[in-house]
Amino acid sequence: MFARADRPARRVGREPNRWPPGFADGQANRAALLVLMSLPGLSPRVLLALARREGDAASCLAAVRRGRAGSDADRELARSLRSEVIEAEVSAAGAEFVPVGCAGYPPQLEHLSDPPAGLFVVGRPAPSLAEAVAVVGARQCSQAGRELAASIGRHLGRAGACVVSGAARGIDAAAHEGALEVGGHTLAVLGCGIDRARPSSARSLLGRIASGGTAVSEYPPGVPPKPFRFPARNRIIAGLSRALVVVEGAEGSGSMISADHALDLGREVFAVPGAVTNPLAHVPNALIREGATLVRGGEDLLDDLGLDRLGLPGRSGDRSRPVPEVELSEGERAVFERVTGPVLPETLARELGLTLREVVPTLMVLEMKGLVRSAGGRVERRLPT
Amino acid sequence: MYGTVIGVTLLGVHGRPVVVEAHIGRGLPSLTITGLPGASVQDGRDRIRPAVESSGLEWPLRRVVVNLSPGNLRKEGPGLDLPIAICVLCASAQVPRDRAAGLAFVGELSLRGALVPTPGVLSAAIAASRSGLRGVVVPEANAAEAALVEGLEVIGVRTLAEAVAYLRGSSTARLPASPPPPPREDPGVDFAEVRGQAHARRALEVAAAGGHNVLMVGSPGAGKTMLARRLATILPALSREEALEVTQLHSIAGLLGSSGLRSARPFRAPHHSISLAGLLGGGGSYLRPGEVSLAHHGVLFLDELTEFHRDAIEGLRQPLEDGRVVITRAAGSVEFPARFTLVAAANPCPCGYEGDPRRQCRCLPHRVQAYRQKLSGPLLDRIDIRLFVPRLSKAELLGEAAGEPSASIRERVDQARERQRRRYGHTGFSCNAQLPGPLARREAGISAGGQDVLARAVDTLALTGRGFDRAIKVARTIADLDGAHEVSSEHVAEALSYRMDLSEESLVRAG
CATH class of the missing domain: 3.40.50.300 (P-loop containing nucleotide triphosphate hydrolases)
Incomplete structure (x- = not known):
């Protein structure tokens, strides 16, 4: 946990934004809340303010229908929407509506400045704060980043933690996949209705997450994915999790927003560093500079979180591991030790005093042994898995 | 009043001799072309008469019918201008008929009677030679390519008048049978x-x-x-x-x-x-x-x-x-x-x-x-x-x-190609790339070590069946460049480095 020097720990340890007691209690309030959550003009923040004024959800809906709150469009919509129809759509999507204050609503979300008034949940119930760790990063990540995120997902999954992410391509998807691979719990927060995931590759991932883990959204079924909803989704990712790991992120990416939310909530932030010349390492490096904890992979993360490494290979004191335990010939070892950053085969050959024709087959053998990979015409090391 | 000469039309890359006949009969002055002339031949109808008249020759002011045979073959290309003009001149007795025998004529005419460079002259010359003709009359600009055909007399002419003069025996416009070979073209890059x-x-x-x-x-x-x-x-x-x-x-x-x-x-x-x-x-x-x-x-x-x-x-x-x-x-x-x-x-x-x-x-x-x-x-x-x-x-x-x-890379390439030619001499293939997959697998001569590497690649690199065949062919070529009889594990490993998977995820090497 840390506070940035240039920014006072604004809301760390602040009182939760409590919804009025009994806000969503009872069938009438639940039905009213379903309608309220379907109004596009009524953001969680506005709804919270309204709830503090009016008391329970039914009164809020009545206020909107009378035109005392919300926009004209919301009023018209509120008058025409029927909660039974929305309820039917929710069950058609295989989801469950969990209003705030009811069993199944993750209490840690109430620390958000604009907590959702309810969640649409598919699959297992959401994990407790202590179990959930968010792994986020760039959609357009590198192959190395993808493998690292999957490895972190596997580590967390084996340690019994729940991997929370946004089901986007790239780092998010890899982290979910890693957790699924080892049979761990994983939770996807969507920026759209639970039935509206896109693209098709995300739908297949989401199907697997929903069957083995959890998918949640604060949007009712039918809300299309739109870029402006993704930052809002990021606050739920941060809010659900005790810690947030940023794997890769280019300048100006959403990972920074997620990290900011996590900092605001006083959650731990971890970042995997990269070369300063690598544009995808911009966000993690910037976070580390501001005080985030540097992690080199899943093992570092588990150590720092104090999680057990159930089913993991025995803890080795030295984890720098210059050469992993794969049988290498003299020549292969010499070449492998020279592969530091992404490097051209001909540069390697020159440094080793060999010809290109000698180095290329050796690199190929190393590639088949899973130690290096060729990306963009250059060779780089792979993470030991 | 009748005349006949040989022209050549193009059918794809090959020339086909065409017998051009002309008949001058009674009737209003006109030129009719029969025998399935294509658009480009029909097009020549209106430029042949001006070309003849510009060359100091006389166009018969009677009904002229030109026939191209065989009649079932569509004739294309502007190269039939010259034979049609010569044929009409033969029919009107302005050119001695016997002199045109044994020659093929190819060339496009301009209105002033000049012969402009014509596409396909080499194909026409080859066709003329194959059908036993003695020589070809072609535009001078195309004489060099026509002269590539051995044993064919090439008469390069600049104008219709020159062609007529040659046929009348008053000029000896002709090219040496084989011009000096042109220097090797410099590609300009290295x-x-x-x-x-x-x-x-x-x-x-x-x-x-x-x-x-x-x-x-x-x-x-x-x-x-x-x-x-x-x-x-x-x-x-x-x-x-x-x-x-x-x-x-x-x-x-x-x-x-x-x-x-x-x-x-x-x-x-x-x-x-x-x-x-x-x-x-x-x-x-x-x-x-x-x-x-x-x-x-x-x-x-x-x-x-x-x-x-x-x-x-x-x-x-x-x-x-x-x-x-x-x-x-x-x-x-x-x-x-x-x-x-x-x-x-x-x-x-x-x-x-x-x-x-x-x-x-x-x-x-x-x-x-x-x-x-x-x-x-x-x-x-x-x-x-x-x-x-x-x-x-x-x-x-x-x-x-x-x-x-x-130049030094090409020496190695030449040797590798020579090895392939010797190996595939009987099969009709000339290089490794042409081998079908099963044959490549059988004939490549992969060493035990190479087989090992391939087997491992299938396991660890998700090499597909097609990727497997490609790797074998490329490995065989690398061995040929090395002058090796057997494809070693290094050759296979290098071949495996020339792969790329174009999946949406990323550009990584794979089958």
């Missing part, structure tokens, strides 16, 4: 000029040695075009038969000018806006060879492969498979040879910077996916060598010495 990109240079050497097609993926400015242009300089020298075929095709397309034999391997780089007809050949009535045929025995370079029209890319499958293009029209089908080495280049993504270590790609994922889908597909199956050409940093560029000159 591998020695390429700095860095050693892996890509080596890949092109392997491609040249085995006749493999190449796909280069890389960011803009990586040097893909520069490398492709130099591939033609390391391909083995053209044999005389190959050079004749190339010259013939270029002559038909009207690209030869007044030069004789094309001795350099052609390099064709059509723009990506090219139509299917432009790429494969065709056209309304006069069928022209397309870029694939102009690249016959040379290199066809498709830069920005993804920008080409889908049907044009699909159309490449037949020439890549058969080494020829068959264009079928209602009037019949025409065949052009098209055996070329394909070099395709593409950016890794729409913006071009995916995988670049110093610049972030800004493409939306679904755009990258759509882009990659255009890159894959059936064409890719015919490409044995795929590699990523990285954009080099200044330090990387400065660290590298200038490359090996093309």
Whole structure:
């Protein structure tokens, strides 16, 4: 946990934004809340303010229908929407509506400045704060980043933690996949209705997450994915999790927003560093500079979180591991030790005093042994898995 | 009043002798051409009379009927102007009839009676020689190419008047039977000029040695075009038969000018806006060879492969498979040879910077996916060598010495090709790339160590069946470059480095 020097720990340890007691209690309030959550003009923040004024959800809906709150469009919509129809759509999507204050609503979300008034949940119930760790990063990540995120997902999954992410391509998807691979719990927060995931590759991932883990959204079924909803989704990712790991992120990416939310909530932030010349390492490096904890992979993360490494290979004191335990010939070892950053085969050959024709087959053998990979015409090391 | 001479029409790459007859009879002055003249022959009707009159000769002011036989063959090409004019002059007794016998006439006329350079003269000369004619009368600009045909008398003339003078025996306008061979054409580029990109240079050497097609993926400015242009300089020298075929095709397309034999391997780089007809050949009535045929025995370079029209890319499958293009029209089908080495280049993504270590790609994922889908597909199956050409940093560029000159690379390529020719002499294949998969697996002579590496590649690199066959063929070529009888594990490992998976996820090596 840390506070940035240039920014006072604004809301760390602040009182939760409590919804009025009994806000969503009872069938009438639940039905009213379903309608309220379907109004596009009524953001969680506005709804919270309204709830503090009016008391329970039914009164809020009545206020909107009378035109005392919300926009004209919301009023018209509120008058025409029927909660039974929305309820039917929710069950058609295989989801469950969990209003705030009811069993199944993750209490840690109430620390958000604009907590959702309810969640649409598919699959297992959401994990407790202590179990959930968010792994986020760039959609357009590198192959190395993808493998690292999957490895972190596997580590967390084996340690019994729940991997929370946004089901986007790239780092998010890899982290979910890693957790699924080892049979761990994983939770996807969507920026759209639970039935509206896109693209098709995300739908297949989401199907697997929903069957083995959890998918949640604060949007009712039918809300299309739109870029402006993704930052809002990021606050739920941060809010659900005790810690947030940023794997890769280019300048100006959403990972920074997620990290900011996590900092605001006083959650731990971890970042995997990269070369300063690598544009995808911009966000993690910037976070580390501001005080985030540097992690080199899943093992570092588990150590720092104090999680057990159930089913993991025995803890080795030295984890720098210059050469992993794969049988290498003299020549292969010499070449492998020279592969530091992404490097051209001909540069390697020159440094080793060999010809290109000698180095290329050796690199190929190393590639088949899973130690290096060729990306963009250059060779780089792979993470030991 | 009747006359007859021999002309030549073009059918694809081949010439077909045409008997031109003229009859001058009673009636209003007119010129009728019968015997299935194509549009370009009909077109000549109105220019022949002015050409005759401009040459100080007389056009018979009577009804003139010209017949072209065989009548079931559509005659195309402007080269029939000259035989029609001579034939009319024979019929009107302005030219002695016996002097035109045994000669074929080819040439397009201008209104002033000049003979302008005419496409397809080499094909016409070959046809004339095959049908036992003594000689050809051709425009002087095309005399050099006609003279490539051995044992054929070539009479190069500048004007219709000169042709008539020759036939009347008052002029001896003719060319030596065999002009001195032209000096070897200088392609103007050399591998020695390429700095860095050693892996890509080596890949092109392997491609040249085995006749493999190449796909280069890389960011803009990586040097893909520069490398492709130099591939033609390391391909083995053209044999005389190959050079004749190339010259013939270029002559038909009207690209030869007044030069004789094309001795350099052609390099064709059509723009990506090219139509299917432009790429494969065709056209309304006069069928022209397309870029694939102009690249016959040379290199066809498709830069920005993804920008080409889908049907044009699909159309490449037949020439890549058969080494020829068959264009079928209602009037019949025409065949052009098209055996070329394909070099395709593409950016890794729409913006071009995916995988670049110093610049972030800004493409939306679904755009990258759509882009990659255009890159894959059936064409890719015919490409044995795929590699990523990285954009080099200044330090990387400065660290590298200038490359090996093309001439010394070509020596190795020549030797490797010679080995393949000896090995496949009886089978009808000339290089490793042409081998079908099962034969390659059987004949490649992979050592036990090589088999091991291949087996491991199937396990660890997700090598597919097709990728497996491609790796074997390329490994065989690498062994041939080494002069090795057996394909060693190093050869296989190097071959495996010329693979690339174009999945949407990333450009990693895979089958």
